[in-house]
Amino acid sequence: MVADSIPARRPALPESRARRRRPVRTLLGAVLALVLAGAAPLAASAVPAAGSTDRSPVSASAVPTNSVSVAVAPVSLKPLHAGEDLYLTVTIKNGTADPIAPGTIDLYLAERALTSRSALNSWLRPEKTGKPGDLMKSEATKAPVQPDSTEIITVTVPADSVGLTTGNAWGARGIAVTLTDNGDVLAQGRGTFVWYSDEELTPxxxxxxxxxxxxxxxxxxxxxxxxxxxxxxxxxxxxxxxxxxxxxxxxxxxxxxxxxxxxxxxxxxxxxxxxxxxxxxxxxxxxxxxxxxxxxxxxxxxxxxxxxxxxxxxxxxxxxxxxxxxxxxxxxxxxxxxxxxxxxxxxxxxxxxxxxxxxxxxxxxxxxxxxxxxxxxxxxxxxxxxxxxxxxxxxxxxxxxxxxxxxxxxxxxxxxxxxxxxxxxxxxxxxxxxxxxxxxxxxxxxxxxxxxxxxxxxxxxxxxxxxxxxxxxxxxxxxxxxxxxxxxxxxxxxxxxxxxxxxxxxxxxxxxxxxxxxxxxxxxxxxESRTEPAERTELAKRLLVREADVAAFSSALTTPLPVTAEHRLILLSLLSNSWASQPGSWRDAVGTNLVDSSALLRSVSVSTKGPINVLGSKVDIPVTLDNTLGQAVTVRVQVVPSNGRLLVGSDVESTIEAQSARTVLVPVTSAVGNGTVTLRVTLFTPAGTMIDQPALIPINVRADWEGLGSLIFAAAVVLFFGFGVWRNILRRRRERDEPDTSTDPNATAAPPASSNTAGTEPNA
Missing domain, CATH: 3.20.110 (7-stranded beta/alpha barrel)
Incomplete structure (x- = not known):
C-alpha cells in the first residue's frame, strides 16, 4: 500500500533506472568505516563494509516458527541529505528447519512521500503486500542462511540510485526489501528513513x-x-x-x-x-x-x-x-x-x-x-x-x-x-x-x-x-x-x-x-468510552465483596485495623496493572486469596457437634466456641430451635481469648412433648454481622422425664407408708381378738363346752 500522492515531493525515478538491476558497489572497508563514523555516530555498533555479512545464531523463539522474514533499517538515525549515500542493514531470519540458499536482495523506495500518520502506518503494516516502490538496488547474498539463525547484511545505496534531490520536501520516506530465490519472493520487509533538504523545521x-x-x-x-x-x-x-x-x-x-x-x-x-x-x-x-x-x-x-x-x-x-x-x-x-x-x-x-x-x-x-x-x-x-x-x-x-x-x-x-x-x-x-x-x-x-x-x-x-x-x-x-x-x-x-x-x-x-x-x-x-474485559471485572468484584466481608467480620476483633489493613494491601496488589498481561496467573492468585480470606472469616466457629440429651424442663446447653486468631474476639451467640419442643432465651454475648476455646451456656426450656430438636447456632459480631455459616446441633428432648420420676417417687412413698399403716391395723385387730389373762395369773382356762350339756346348770 502506498501513501498519499504528492508528486512535487518526490519525482519518479527514470524508468530505465527503475527497471534495470544495478551492479553491486563494493567499497573498501576502511573507507566505509570512516564515512559511517562521521555520518552515523548514533549507530549502535560499528558497521561492516558494504556487502559484508554478520552471521550470528539466534534462538528458535526469536524467529517466527517455520517462516522466513526480512527487515530493513537505516544504519544512521540522522536524516539523509542530497548527495549522500543511503546505508541500510538487511536482516534475514530463517525460522525453518532448512537452510536458505543464496538469493537476491532487492531494495525499493516508496513511490510517494509518507505525509500522514495513516500513510506511514499503512506503509509499515500493510493489510496486503502491494507494489514495494521503485527499485534502487539489487544485491546477491553470498552464503546460505542456516536454520534457526539470522544474517545481517549491510548495503550501500548510492545517492544517484536513491533518486532524491533538493527539490524533494523533507519528511519520512518508505523503503522496502524483498528476498528472492530464482525469481520467487521468499519474504518482504519494510522500513523508513527521514529525508531532509535544509528546510526550516518545527520541532x-x-x-x-x-x-x-x-x-x-x-x-x-x-x-x-x-x-x-x-x-x-x-x-x-x-x-x-x-x-x-x-x-x-x-x-x-x-x-x-x-x-x-x-x-x-x-x-x-x-x-x-x-x-x-x-x-x-x-x-x-x-x-x-x-x-x-x-x-x-x-x-x-x-x-x-x-x-x-x-x-x-x-x-x-x-x-x-x-x-x-x-x-x-x-x-x-x-x-x-x-x-x-x-x-x-x-x-x-x-x-x-x-x-x-x-x-x-x-x-x-x-x-x-x-x-x-x-x-x-x-x-x-x-x-x-x-x-x-x-x-x-x-x-x-x-x-x-x-x-x-x-x-x-x-x-x-x-x-x-x-x-x-x-x-x-x-x-x-x-x-x-x-x-x-x-x-x-x-x-x-x-x-x-x-x-x-x-x-x-x-x-x-x-x-x-x-x-x-x-x-x-x-x-x-x-x-x-x-x-x-x-x-x-x-x-x-x-x-x-x-x-x-x-x-x-x-x-x-x-x-x-x-x-x-x-x-x-x-x-x-x-x-471514547472503553471497559475492562468481563472476566477481569468479575474477579475484581469478588475481591471487593470479600473485602467488605472482612471489614464486617473485623468488628468482632479487639483490634480490627491490623487485619483490615493487611487485607487492603493484598487487595491492592491483586488489582495491579502488572497482572493484566497474565490472566491465567492472576486468576489463580485471586482464587488463592479468596480461599485464604475464607479461612479468616471462619476463624471463629462453633465446635459443639451433639447430639445433646435434654432431660429436664429447664437446662443450660453448653456450646463451645473456638478462636484461631491471634487476638481476642467478642461474639453474640444466637440459638434458634427447629420446632416448639424447646424454648430458648435471649442471645448470649461472649469474649473468646486469642488462640483458645470457650464454652457458653445457653438456657433452654422444654415445652410440649418429647422428640428431636435441631438448634441452629449462629455467631454475630457486636455490630450484627453474621460470622460464617450457622452450626446445627441435634437435641434429644425428654420433657416429661422429671414429672414421671416425681410421680413414681411419690407413689413409692405412699405405698411404703400405706403398707406400714395397713400392717399396724392388722396387728391391732389381732390384739383385740385375743383374751386378756394378764389380771389372774392362777386362773385356768375353762374346758370347752359340750353339746350334750348345753343349757344345763353346772353343779354347785
Missing part, C-alpha cells in the same frame, strides 16, 4: 513518562529478598531508574516501592536504600501511581465507589528496627505535594533531599510518613490502557485525580491526518485527559526492549519517521505529544538509555515537561 514537543513499578506479587509489601534482587546492579528497578534518571522523562513511581523499603528500617537491604537515595536526588518530574499500581478503572468498574488506598502499615512495622534513626534517603514527610512546576523545556527537580521521613528520635514511622514524598504532582491517574469508561472519570476526579493518562484507543479525532496536542478536556466533573500517542509510544517501547542492534535501529527509524510526519503536517505549528513506556519491564530490556539518547538527538524533536503537556489542550479530540 515536535514530546513529554515522556516512565512508570517504575515492581513485578506482580500478592503480599501487599515487597519482600526483603525481592527488594534486594530488584535493586541489585542488574535488577529491574535499577535498570528502570538508571535509564531515565536526570533525563527529560517524568517518573511515575509506585508508592509501594518506597514504603516497602522504609518499613524495613535498619534491616532494609543496602542496595534498596541506595536506590531510594538515587531517586531522592533525581531531577525528574515525579508523580505517584496508585499504591501497588492498582488499576483505577478495574476498581471503579468492579463497583468501588471511591478509589482504594492503604489504611495502615502498623501491622508490618517491627519497632525494634527503628531504635535509632536510619538514613533511608527519603525527603521530609509532608501531607501535601508541591505545586506542579511551570512549563519549561527542562525537567523540574522533585525536591532536594532532607531528613528521612522514617523514625524520628528512634520512633517508628507513621503511615503518613511512609507514604510521604515531595512529588511534583499528585493529581495524575494512570489506569490500564484502553480500559477507561466514561463513568470512571468522575470517580477519578472525586478521588483527587483531575488528570487521567489515556491511550489512543480511548480517544477519537475529527481529522485523522493532523496530530493534535495531547491534552483534552473530558467534560464537567471529569477533569483533563492526556492522550498518549500510541504509534510513537509503541515504537519507543519496541526500541527500548530490543535485543539486537538491527531491531533497535528499525524501531528508532520508525520513531524518527513518526515525529517527522507530525512536524511536517502543519509547518510552523508547535504540537506537544505524550509518549509512555510500558509497565511490566521485561528482563531483557537494556536499551532504555540508548533509546532516550537517540530520541534527544533528533533535530525535529524537543523534550517537554509533563506540566507543559497538561497546559496545551485541543478541541479536536473526543473521549
Amino acid at each position: 515536535v514537543n514530546v513529554a515522556v513518562v516512565m512508570p517504575i513499578a515492581a513485578p506482580e506479587q500478592t503480599t501487599g509489601l515487597i519482600p526483603e529478598k525481592a527488594l534486594e534482587t530488584f535493586t541489585s546492579p542488574t535488577g529491574v528497578l535499577t535498570r528502570q531508574l538508571e535509564g531515565v534518571i536526570d533525563r527529560p522523562v517524568a517518573i511515575a513511581i509506585d508508592p509501594q516501592i518506597i514504603v516497602s523499603i522504609r518499613v524495613l528500617g535498619s534491616s532494609a537491604p543496602p542496595s534498596a536504600t541506595a536506590w531510594l537515595d538515587r531517586l531522592t536526588q533525581a531531577k525528574n518530574e515525579i508523580f505517584p501511581l496508585s499504591y501497588a499500581d492498582a488499576d483505577l478503572s478495574l476498581q471503579t468498574q468492579a463497583g468501588a465507589a471511591t478509589l482504594l488506598a492503604p489504611t495502615s502499615f502498623d501491622q508490618a512495622i517491627d519497632p525494634t528496627l527503628f531504635t535509632t534513626p536510619t538514613a533511608t534517603g527519603t525527603p521530609t514527610p509532608t501531607a501535601t505535594a508541591t505545586a506542579p512546576p511551570a512549563a519549561s523545556s527542562t525537567p523540574v527537580p522533585s525536591g532536594t533531599p532532607t531528613a528521612p521521613a522514617g523514625p524520628v528520635g528512634g520512633a517508628a514511622p507513621t503511615t503518613e510518613q511512609l507514604l510521604a514524598w515531595n512529588y511534583t504532582a499528585t493529581d495524575i491517574g494512570w489506569p490500564h490502557e484502553g480500559s477507561v469508561a466514561a463513568a470512571d472519570l468522575p470517580i477519578f476526579a472525586a478521588g483527587g485525580l483531575g488528570t487521567t493518562i489515556l491511550s489512543g484507543s480511548n480517544a477519537s479525532q475529527s481529522d485523522s491526518d493532523i496530530t493534535p496536542n495531547t491534552a483534552v478536556a473530558l467534560g464537567a466533573g471529569a477533569g483533563t485527559g492526556l492522550v498518549m500517542d500510541d504509534p510513537l509510544s509503541k515504537a519507543l517501547r519496541t526500541a527500548a526492549a530490543s535485543t539486537s542492534d538491527d531491531a533497535w535501529r528499525e524501531a528508532m527509524a520508525e520513531v524518527g519517521s513518526q515525529l517527522a510526519v507530525v512536524s511536517a503536517e502543519k509547518p510552523g505549528t508547535t504540537r506537544t505529544l505524550l509518549a509512555t513506556f510500558d509497565r511490566g519491564w521485561p528482563p531483557s530490556a537494556a536499551r532504555l538509555s540508548q533509546t532516550l539518547d537517540a530520541l534527544a538527538a533528533l533535530s525535529w524533536h524537543a523534550p517537554a515537561t509533563l506540566a507543559a503537556a497538561r497546559a496545551t489542550t485541543t478541541t479536536d479530540v473526543t473521549f
Whole structure:
C-alpha cells in the first residue's frame, strides 16, 4: 500500500533506472568505516563494509516458527541529505528447519512521500503486500542462511540510485526489501528513513513518562529478598531508574516501592536504600501511581465507589528496627505535594533531599510518613490502557485525580491526518485527559526492549519517521505529544538509555515537561468510552465483596485495623496493572486469596457437634466456641430451635481469648412433648454481622422425664407408708381378738363346752 500522492515531493525515478538491476558497489572497508563514523555516530555498533555479512545464531523463539522474514533499517538515525549515500542493514531470519540458499536482495523506495500518520502506518503494516516502490538496488547474498539463525547484511545505496534531490520536501520516506530465490519472493520487509533538504523545521514537543513499578506479587509489601534482587546492579528497578534518571522523562513511581523499603528500617537491604537515595536526588518530574499500581478503572468498574488506598502499615512495622534513626534517603514527610512546576523545556527537580521521613528520635514511622514524598504532582491517574469508561472519570476526579493518562484507543479525532496536542478536556466533573500517542509510544517501547542492534535501529527509524510526519503536517505549528513506556519491564530490556539518547538527538524533536503537556489542550479530540474485559471485572468484584466481608467480620476483633489493613494491601496488589498481561496467573492468585480470606472469616466457629440429651424442663446447653486468631474476639451467640419442643432465651454475648476455646451456656426450656430438636447456632459480631455459616446441633428432648420420676417417687412413698399403716391395723385387730389373762395369773382356762350339756346348770 502506498501513501498519499504528492508528486512535487518526490519525482519518479527514470524508468530505465527503475527497471534495470544495478551492479553491486563494493567499497573498501576502511573507507566505509570512516564515512559511517562521521555520518552515523548514533549507530549502535560499528558497521561492516558494504556487502559484508554478520552471521550470528539466534534462538528458535526469536524467529517466527517455520517462516522466513526480512527487515530493513537505516544504519544512521540522522536524516539523509542530497548527495549522500543511503546505508541500510538487511536482516534475514530463517525460522525453518532448512537452510536458505543464496538469493537476491532487492531494495525499493516508496513511490510517494509518507505525509500522514495513516500513510506511514499503512506503509509499515500493510493489510496486503502491494507494489514495494521503485527499485534502487539489487544485491546477491553470498552464503546460505542456516536454520534457526539470522544474517545481517549491510548495503550501500548510492545517492544517484536513491533518486532524491533538493527539490524533494523533507519528511519520512518508505523503503522496502524483498528476498528472492530464482525469481520467487521468499519474504518482504519494510522500513523508513527521514529525508531532509535544509528546510526550516518545527520541532515536535514530546513529554515522556516512565512508570517504575515492581513485578506482580500478592503480599501487599515487597519482600526483603525481592527488594534486594530488584535493586541489585542488574535488577529491574535499577535498570528502570538508571535509564531515565536526570533525563527529560517524568517518573511515575509506585508508592509501594518506597514504603516497602522504609518499613524495613535498619534491616532494609543496602542496595534498596541506595536506590531510594538515587531517586531522592533525581531531577525528574515525579508523580505517584496508585499504591501497588492498582488499576483505577478495574476498581471503579468492579463497583468501588471511591478509589482504594492503604489504611495502615502498623501491622508490618517491627519497632525494634527503628531504635535509632536510619538514613533511608527519603525527603521530609509532608501531607501535601508541591505545586506542579511551570512549563519549561527542562525537567523540574522533585525536591532536594532532607531528613528521612522514617523514625524520628528512634520512633517508628507513621503511615503518613511512609507514604510521604515531595512529588511534583499528585493529581495524575494512570489506569490500564484502553480500559477507561466514561463513568470512571468522575470517580477519578472525586478521588483527587483531575488528570487521567489515556491511550489512543480511548480517544477519537475529527481529522485523522493532523496530530493534535495531547491534552483534552473530558467534560464537567471529569477533569483533563492526556492522550498518549500510541504509534510513537509503541515504537519507543519496541526500541527500548530490543535485543539486537538491527531491531533497535528499525524501531528508532520508525520513531524518527513518526515525529517527522507530525512536524511536517502543519509547518510552523508547535504540537506537544505524550509518549509512555510500558509497565511490566521485561528482563531483557537494556536499551532504555540508548533509546532516550537517540530520541534527544533528533533535530525535529524537543523534550517537554509533563506540566507543559497538561497546559496545551485541543478541541479536536473526543473521549471514547472503553471497559475492562468481563472476566477481569468479575474477579475484581469478588475481591471487593470479600473485602467488605472482612471489614464486617473485623468488628468482632479487639483490634480490627491490623487485619483490615493487611487485607487492603493484598487487595491492592491483586488489582495491579502488572497482572493484566497474565490472566491465567492472576486468576489463580485471586482464587488463592479468596480461599485464604475464607479461612479468616471462619476463624471463629462453633465446635459443639451433639447430639445433646435434654432431660429436664429447664437446662443450660453448653456450646463451645473456638478462636484461631491471634487476638481476642467478642461474639453474640444466637440459638434458634427447629420446632416448639424447646424454648430458648435471649442471645448470649461472649469474649473468646486469642488462640483458645470457650464454652457458653445457653438456657433452654422444654415445652410440649418429647422428640428431636435441631438448634441452629449462629455467631454475630457486636455490630450484627453474621460470622460464617450457622452450626446445627441435634437435641434429644425428654420433657416429661422429671414429672414421671416425681410421680413414681411419690407413689413409692405412699405405698411404703400405706403398707406400714395397713400392717399396724392388722396387728391391732389381732390384739383385740385375743383374751386378756394378764389380771389372774392362777386362773385356768375353762374346758370347752359340750353339746350334750348345753343349757344345763353346772353343779354347785
